[in-house]
Amino acid sequence: MSAHFDAELAIAHRLADAARGEIAPLFRSGVLAERKSDASPVTEADRAAEAAMRRILEVERPQDGIVGEEYGVTEGRSGRQWVLDPVDGTISFMVGRPIFGTLIALLEDGWPVLGIIDQPISEERWAGRLGAPTTLNGRPVRTRRCRALEDAALATSSPHYFDAGQAEAYMALAHKVAGNARQGMIAYGGDCYNYGLLASGHVDIVCEAGLQVFDYAALVPIVEGAGGSVSDWQGNPLDDKSDGTIIALGDPARLDDVLEAMG
Known part of the structure; x- marks a missing residue:
């Protein structure tokens, strides 16, 4: 091989x-x-x-x-x-x-x-x-740099897929990105397509939960090979035993900011 x-x-x-x-x-x-x-x-x-x-x-x-x-x-x-x-x-x-x-x-x-x-x-x-x-x-293709969460484009398939605690954490992140009429953007829908857009430099953050290994395994090499990072909501790398929470970033330098925003 x-x-x-x-x-x-x-x-x-x-x-x-x-x-x-x-x-x-x-x-x-x-x-x-x-x-x-x-x-x-x-x-x-x-x-x-x-x-x-x-x-x-x-x-x-x-x-x-x-x-x-x-x-x-x-x-x-x-x-x-x-x-x-x-x-x-x-x-x-x-x-x-x-x-x-x-x-x-x-x-x-x-x-x-x-x-x-x-x-x-x-x-x-x-x-x-x-x-x-x-x-x-x-x-x-390459991801793009993101100077701050307020400048980010955030995507998720649907907030309806989060449980109550996850929804609260996601909404805290969404408010940090686009609350109070800031410049950040939020896009809904897209499933795996969002991660391709992130790898190509059009989206900065994808945040999801409740995924199975067949939902996330392919995304990791694609995002990381384009210069981004993929982790769970604790910042851990993903393997076949991960808990199904996902933070994909075009700019890995924003991970601590995302984790802090989500509490």
Whole structure:
């Protein structure tokens, strides 16, 4: 294996191509959704895309484990796991908003070392891997510097996903960014797409909670490879056992400011 995971990245791109081939034809097609046991929606696109990715991995990486949102865990024996979220942002997909994405990650001993965010409709693909710069459609991207929280653009999928204590902490951060008509901005919606925008220098902070490993594993190499940082709400790096709270920063120097604002 090369230091930069070249072979694994090539497979990840093939997985993203396969998922895109299943998802794009169903976009704005009136595809129906069902409710899973946790009441979250799932569509034919979610299931078909994950199944297509699994077929590739079962042939080419049979020794690796798989963790997928729709079809669960397949145990491996290599110490590596491919983590798949075929449609991160299923509600956005269902209502015709092209800000969802396919997430593909590779974990080694529980740590994210490779990630892809693929937006099948706009055909934007961010790719990050340990030891190499993050790219958007093959071209390197960088996060931007942020002098203060009052200058930041803050994004989150929805404050409704926070419990009461988390909502209080998030609102304290939001007030620091944009309270009292300051210059900072807040954007809602976007799911994984927000992290691609952060990696490309358009967003400064993404703050979320309640995520599963298939929601966040791919984001870590992408943000960090572009010069940013990703941690939980205590400032700890993310692995497969993290608690699902996320602070992604384009400028890592703002971490202490965010943690202080959130109390």
